[in-house]
Amino acid sequence: MRKLLRLTLAGMALMVVAMLGTGQVIGSTPQRGGTLRVAAWQEPDSLNPFLAVQLISRIIRKQTLEGLFDVEPSGKFYGVLATDVPTIQNGGVSADGKTVRIRLRPNVKWQDGHPLTSADVRFTWQAVMDQANPVSSRAGYETITAVEIPDDLTVILRFSKLYAPYLTLFGVRDAVLPRHAFGGTTEMAKHPFNRKPEGTGPFMVEEWVSGSHVLLKRNPNYSFYRQAERPLVDQLVFKFVPSREVAIAQIKTGEVEAVWNLIEAQIPEFEKISGVTLQVFPSPNLEYLGLNLSDRGDPSKPHPILSDARVRQAIALAIDKRVIVDKLLFGKAKVATSPLTIGWASDPSFTPSPYDPQRARALLSEAGWAPDPDGIRRKGGKRLSLSIMTTTGDKLRISAEQIIAEQLKQVGIELTIRNVPASVMFGNWAASGPLKRGSYDIAMDTWGPDVDPASFLRILFHSSQIPTAENKGVGWNFFRIKSAALDKAIDDADTTLDLEKRKTMYRTASQAILGTWAYIPLYTRLYVHAFRTTAKGSKANAWDTFAWDAEDWYIEGP
Amino acid sequence: MRRYLVARLVQAGPILIGITLAAFVVLANMPGGPLAAYRADPSVRAEDLQRLERQLGLDRPIYVRYLIWLGNFLRGDWGYSIVTQRPALDMIGERFINTVYLIAVALGLTLAVAIPVGAYSAVRQYSLFDYTATGLAFMGLSLPTFWLGLLVILLFNVALRWLPAGGMFTIGAPFSLVDRVRYLVLPAATLAVVSAGFYTRYLRAAVLEVLGQDFVRTARAKGMAARRVMYRHVLKNAALPFVTVVALHLPELFTGAVVVETIFAWPGMGRLFWESALRIDYPVLMGIMTFTAMAVLGANLLADLLYGCLDPRIRYG
Numbered sequence: 001m002r003k004l005l006r007l008t009l010a011g012m013a014l015m016v017v018a019m020l021g022t023g024q025v026i027g028s029t030p031q032r033g034g035t036l037r038v039a040a041w042q043e044p045d046s047l048n049p050f051l052a053v054q055l056i057s058r059i060i061r062k063q064t065l066e067g068l069f070d071v072e073p074s075g076k077f078y079g080v081l082a083t084d085v086p087t088i089q090n091g092g093v094s095a096d097g098k099t100v101r102i103r104l105r106p107n108v109k110w111q112d113g114h115p116l117t118s119a120d121v122r123f124t125w126q127a128v129m130d131q132a133n134p135v136s137s138r139a140g141y142e143t144i145t146a147v148e149i150p151d152d153l154t155v156i157l158r159f160s161k162l163y164a165p166y167l168t169l170f171g172v173r174d175a176v177l178p179r180h181a182f183g184g185t186t187e188m189a190k191h192p193f194n195r196k197p198e199g200t201g202p203f204m205v206e207e208w209v210s211g212s213h214v215l216l217k218r219n220p221n222y223s224f225y226r227q228a229e230r231p232l233v234d235q236l237v238f239k240f241v242p243s244r245e246v247a248i249a250q251i252k253t254g255e256v257e258a259v260w261n262l263i264e265a266q267i268p269e270f271e272k273i274s275g276v277t278l279q280v281f282p283s284p285n286l287e288y289l290g291l292n293l294s295d296r297g298d299p300s301k302p303h304p305i306l307s308d309a310r311v312r313q314a315i316a317l318a319i320d321k322r323v324i325v326d327k328l329l330f331g332k333a334k335v336a337t338s339p340l341t342i343g344w345a346s347d348p349s350f351t352p353s354p355y356d357p358q359r360a361r362a363l364l365s366e367a368g369w370a371p372d373p374d375g376i377r378r379k380g381g382k383r384l385s386l387s388i389m390t391t392t393g394d395k396l397r398i399s400a401e402q403i404i405a406e407q408l409k410q411v412g413i414e415l416t417i418r419n420v421p422a423s424v425m426f427g428n429w430a431a432s433g434p435l436k437r438g439s440y441d442i443a444m445d446t447w448g449p450d451v452d453p454a455s456f457l458r459i460l461f462h463s464s465q466i467p468t469a470e471n472k473g474v475g476w477n478f479f480r481i482k483s484a485a486l487d488k489a490i491d492d493a494d495t496t497l498d499l500e501k502r503k504t505m506y507r508t509a510s511q512a513i514l515g516t517w518a519y520i521p522l523y524t525r526l527y528v529h530a531f532r533t534t535a536k537g538s539k540a541n542a543w544d545t546f547a548w549d550a551e552d553w554y555i556e557g558p
Numbered sequence: 559m560r561r562y563l564v565a566r567l568v569q570a571g572p573i574l575i576g577i578t579l580a581a582f583v584v585l586a587n588m589p590g591g592p593l594a595a596y597r598a599d600p601s602v603r604a605e606d607l608q609r610l611e612r613q614l615g616l617d618r619p620i621y622v623r624y625l626i627w628l629g630n631f632l633r634g635d636w637g638y639s640i641v642t643q644r645p646a647l648d649m650i651g652e653r654f655i656n657t658v659y660l661i662a663v664a665l666g667l668t669l670a671v672a673i674p675v676g677a678y679s680a681v682r683q684y685s686l687f688d689y690t691a692t693g694l695a696f697m698g699l700s701l702p703t704f705w706l707g708l709l710v711i712l713l714f715n716v717a718l719r720w721l722p723a724g725g726m727f728t729i730g731a732p733f734s735l736v737d738r739v740r741y742l743v744l745p746a747a748t749l750a751v752v753s754a755g756f757y758t759r760y761l762r763a764a765v766l767e768v769l770g771q772d773f774v775r776t777a778r779a780k781g782m783a784a785r786r787v788m789y790r791h792v793l794k795n796a797a798l799p800f801v802t803v804v805a806l807h808l809p810e811l812f813t814g815a816v817v818v819e820t821i822f823a824w825p826g827m828g829r830l831f832w833e834s835a836l837r838i839d840y841p842v843l844m845g846i847m848t849f850t851a852m853a854v855l856g857a858n859l860l861a862d863l864l865y866g867c868l869d870p871r872i873r874y875g
Contacts, residue, residue: 035730043833045595045641053595053602134613134643137601173601189643210652211825211833213729237729242820242829249716249723423590423838428597431589455601474604 034555035235036535038547039247039256043240044214047205048194049174050128050135058173059260059545060238063216064111064199067171068102068121071451071543075343077167081105081116081176081200085167088497097162097497102155109221110178111204118149123179124170127186134189139455140169164494164502165452172451175199202231202551214238222551231551232537248530251276257535257555260546262528264329265396270530279529281540284343285448286336287400289388289520291315292441294480299438299468305386306441310367312517315442316353318360318411319404325523328399336521338510339460342542344499345453345506353520360411369412377412385414389434390444391422397444400522415442429473436467438480446525451543453506454494461513462490479518486512566862570855577851578631578844579624585840586620592640592838614640627844637841641834646845650827654849656726657819657826661811663742664749669804671754676761677793680769691758698755703814707748707821714744724823745822749814753807760803764796771795798868805861809854 044057049065052058068082077085083103086092093100108116127133128141143163148156159166170176181198182191196205200223203216216236239256241247247259248266252273262270262278270278291312295301305311321335334341337350369377369384377384388404390397398419405415420434425443427433434440449456459465463482465475489509493502513519529546531538537553547553593610596602611617615626630637636647675695679688715723721744722728728737768774769792777787816828823829827846834842866872 037729045837046643051643053599132613134610135606136596136599136610137603137606138609139601139603139606190638194643209825210649211656211823211829212725215730235730239725239729239823240825241724241823242832246711246724246821246823249711253715253719253723255722421589423588423594426594426597427589428591428593431591433589450601472604 030232030537030552030554031557032229032232032234032554034233034557035237036233036258036550036553036555037237037239037256038258038260039241039250040238040260041241041243041247043211046194047197047208047214048177048188048191050133050177051188051194053136055261055545056238059547060214060216061175061197061199062201062545062548063203063236063550064197064201064205064219065175065177066199066201067175068104068169069167069171070548071172071541073539073541073543075451075543077451079105080171081108093166093497097166098159100157100159100166102157104153104155105223106153108200108223110180110200111198111219111221112181113221114178114180115152116176116178116200117152118155119152120176120179121155121170122147122149123182123186124175124177127177127182127188130186130188132187132189137173140165144169162495162497164497165454166497168450168452203236206235211240213240232554233550236547236550236553251530251532254532257532258538258547259530262530263396264332264526264528267332267528268330275533277531277533279527279531279538279540280332281527281542282334282342283448283525283527283542284341284450285446285525286339286341287397287444287446287522287525288336289315289319289404289522290435290443290445290479291518291520292438292443292479293516293518294438296439296441299480303441304382305384306518308367309517310363311369311384314360314363314367314411315408315413316517316520317356317363318413319407319520319522320355321352321522322355323407324400324403327403328396329523329526333523333526336524338521339457339513339519340449340453340506340510341521341524343449343451343453345449345503347503347507347510350510350514353514357407357411364412371412375409375412376414383414384412385416386441387416387418388442388444389418389420389425389440391425392419393421401444429467429469433473435476435478436473438467438478443478444522448525454490457490457493457506457509457513461486461509461519463487479516481513481516481518483512483516486516563859566859570852570859573855574848574851575628578628578848581844581847582624582627582840583620585838585843586623588838590838592616592840595641595837627841631844631848636845639834639839639842641837641839641842646841649830649842650845650849653825653827653830656824657812657815657828660742660745660749660819660824660826661815663746664753665804665808665811667746667750668754668757671750672757672761675754676758677765677788677796679758679762680765681788683766688762691762695755695758698751699759701752703748703752703817704821706751707745707818710744710748711821724821726825745818745824748822749811749818752814753811756807757800757804761796761800764799765792768792768795794868798865801864801868802861805857805864808857808860809850812850812853 040056042054042056044052044060045054046052047057047061049061066080068080069077069085070080072078079085081104083105086100086102104116104118110116125141125144125147128135128138140163143159143161144157145160146158178198181193195208202219202222204219206215206217208214218231218234241250250256251259270276291306292303293307295303325331325333325335335352337352340346364377368379372378388401390401401417408415425434429436435443459476461477461481465477466480467473467475486509489505489512493505496502527542534556535553536556539549541548593607596607596610615623627637639646639649675691679691682688711723714721722741726741731737774787774791777791815826816831819826819828820832831846
């Protein structure tokens with residue numbers, strides 16, 4: 001009984017944390033000073049936002065480099081280096097959406113004291129477009145034809161065509177670069193800046209010791225426009241550890257104060273550790289099943305079993321997602337409903353597909369798959385046997401596969417597990433990646449939208465994104481969904497900047513995606529971060545990276 | 559002697575080139591490739607990937623890429639990391655020092671244990687000491703480093719809180735010898751346990767063999783003190799094969815360090831290799847592999863030369 005009470009209390013505490021999205025104890029006053037250490041089990045590739053692709057790189061360089069705009073926990077954009085968010089309503093964006101006028105915040109200084117000006121924004125665009133630079137993505141920047149700078153604090157972006165996610169440029173994914181730090185060149189591939197960037201943010205990179213850590217110190221020139229006297233800690237350290245397990249060991253012993261990106265299955269273990277507080281909140285990512293509509297051997301032909309929509313629907317109805325959430329995720333996650341689970345574009349009115357094995361059996365019989373004494377249905381001598389694939393080495397996923405296989409067996413479908421390493425599963429066309437080539441039956445994976453779902457929905461579900469030999473395997477529509485209505489909804493949403501209109505189109509798109517039964521949402525993934533109870537001040541933000549508000553973090557003194 | 563050395567070094571050339579070719583072909587055919595991380599990022603579009611492949615020269619055939627790499631390498635240019643865009647030689651160099659530091663201490667620990675224990679075990683063959691030493695040596699030999707490493711972390715870090723779990727020094731703190739030693743103990747000891755077991759067994763066998771030789775019996779028969787027999791005749795002769803084995807096994811310590819460095823977050827070459835392998839950063843991997851191949855060849859040569867020094871009967875002409 002006492003154990004039950006303790007469990008209930010722990011659960012309630014966790015819920016409070018999850019709801020408030022903060023590890024902050026009400027009533028404690030922030031204090032300045034000290035060093036806060038974060039364990040990271042990856043080392044950044046580069047701290048230049050345009051060259052780096054790893055998430056840890058973004059987390060660290062965001063302490064130093066800032067952008068024009070960023071995203072609040074609610075999913076709303078706010079100005080960082082820009083004074084406000086330009087829209088058609090406030091006149092910042094022209095009626096045709098092709099001209100965007102941005103006002104920069106006055107009196108912002110780079111860490112060396114240089115003033116931030118519009119020339120820095122123009123330089124950033126020039127550097128991204130420099131042919132010599134191995135920039136990871138030019139999406140959006142290519143659409144800009146000119147960056148005009150009528151005065152030091154005004155930037156005018158001229159687009160060749162309307163670019164719906166225009167607010168994500170120069171900030172959400174990347175940043176504004178200091179022109180003066182590059183010394184007159186836009187070539188940045190091998191520039192020392194990539195290891196020691198200079199920015200306008202709360203911290204400065206003091207040192208980066210390979211294989212060991214990045215040490216950041218308070219930036220005396222930080223303009224703390226949001227709140228005075230930031231950052232609160234003197235030093236922020238990102239310590240590179242070899243694995244998540246080591247990171248966990250180190251937060252237990254107090255060798256670090258924070259660990260980011262734990263997995264849901266670790267929550268119960270952490271609830272038992274004293275001195276550690278968890279920050280748990282829903283992410284935009286969700287775990288789903290992808291069903292292959294085309295033949296395993298020849299993607300130009302339909303799949304012998306899964307091309308029948310009744311079979312696909314039967315699979316969806318035969319899976320009790322609640323069991324996965326309750327058994328494997330300790331009830332911490334939610335059953336997923338649609339591709340867009342949170343954010344401005346999501347629609348809360350979607351409901352999960354019901355668990356209905358009776359109806360699943362009826363659908364299979366209707367599709368001609370008759371029950372057989374051995375328990376697996378047959379049609380013309382052919383067994384209803386499929387394989388499921390996910391990445392190896394993930395215990396949660398393997399357990400989920402086993403539950404799904406067991407549930408499908410109940411309705412007469414045989415499911416064999418054939419997992420491969422992530423590098424194989426997501427391999428490109430030339431490497432014969434099974435998703436790209438369509439040589440799989442059912443795939444289990446996690447994916448989710450950014451704050452603007454445009455690229456997520458297009459790359460996964462638009463018919464132009466079906467990988468083929470002709471297009472050299474471009475795109476990730478590995479389900480091979482071809483739906484004119486879906487394509488239209490995705491395309492239409494890219495032709496307007498009106499968020500309400502786009503939301504309606506994305507609702508149509510979500511409905512069309514669910515209607516194919518080729519994409520079966522299982523559960524929403526959670527973001528789980530851990531802090532020593534003495535490290536306070538962090539707020540949850542599903543749309544920004546971990547440590548987005550590190551300037552507000554503080555160490556509670558003895 | 560000089561001629562012998564030159565001949566050996568000339569022989570090493572084709573072997574090295576063969577190794578680099580094999581390594582390159584394997585790396586170039588690894589699934590995923592160096593751009594796998596980009597492919598997982600939805601903001602990186604197909605046109606971006608094509609541009610990156612062109613910019614990084616990954617669109618060229620394997621043999622062209624290999625010849626370019628080899629040409630640059632022979633001129634002393636180890637290429638640039640695909641992941642960090644830094645010179646591979648710089649990345650390897652800054653880590654190599656840390657690895658040598660770890661390995662040197664581990665080897666010192668190993669020999670400090672293996673030589674006295676091995677020799678004493680042989681002299682007191684089938685004694686309680688010998689049995690205990692043999693038992694412990696086999697235990698050490700059979701413990702996988704990854705398991706032992708995790709175990710000592712659990713014990714000395716998580717449970718007892720005596721020593722730090724990983725890293726080389728306390729970040730942000732001023733230099734202190736005590737601090738360095740605290741971080742060094744666990745990884746060096748883990749590496750040492752396994753090789754100490756091996757060397758103990760080896761030295762025991764070598765000493766036993768010499769103990770049975772006629773000249774030892776003669777030395778004893780003419781009344782030489784047991785201690786003197788041991789130092790002057792037995793150990794000196796047993797050292798011959800032992801030194802060879804130690805020299806030949808030096809590169810193996812590097813490979814053992816891959817695991818230990820990864821477990822103890824040691825910023826060494828082994829961990830760089832592991833991280834680069836995950837990212838298929840082939841210029842760095844090629845650099846480390848070629849470097850290791852050179853170390854193996856060098857260790858072989860060193861063993862042969864030491865042999866000549868220790869045994870006046872062996873001369874290279």
